[in-house]
Amino acid sequence: DTEVTQTPKHLVMGMTNKKSLKCEQHMGHRAMYWYKQKAKKPPELMFVYSYEKLSINESVPSRFSPECPNSSLLNLHLHALQPEDSALYLCASSQRAGGVETQYFGPGTRLLVL
């Protein structure tokens, strides 16, 4: 398995709902990432997990809560989101190969908050 997978592909939720985004990779990568991407904008880093420990939190609001149950899985728990949180949420994993840390991205979950 050489891909990062994400579920669901699409998600519509109300501002009072609780939902979770899931990401999985079986490439043995030890770092995993959540990004938020608005239309025609670059990905914005949200969280980084390295060896299942949260290593970077880019001042993301607490309504986004990451979780790394094991080295292959990464979740993003969502609660009380705002309409402006509507975006494509990308998961990525990385490995160091040839002396360079290289990221590989999942297809994303397109989130709409009503």
Place this chain on the structure above:
Amino acid sequence: AQRVTQPEKLLSVFKGAPVELKCNYSYSGSPELFWYVQYSRQRLQLLLRHISRESIKGFTADLNKGETSFHLKKPFAQEEDSAMYYCALSLRTGNQFYFGTGTSLTVIP
């Protein structure tokens, strides 16, 4: 501080013409640089890594430390090259990646 700059938001070229997408970076250490491509409704894909010195889909990119640039080039553009291109920089310490604002390339038939 903006670490990666892509000065062109939009770039249009005719099929068969040469194309160059510009990328400049600011980092005092030894950077790790990448080009990622995002075709319409597809995932962000790695196109090139500077360390590999490879040519993928006819694209090449050379790291110029003097000019702090990592421009992406292709001698003859194809229609299927139309996509969003992001230049990215990774710091050797930690797992931080910085993306440029992206250049939307349109190849006109």
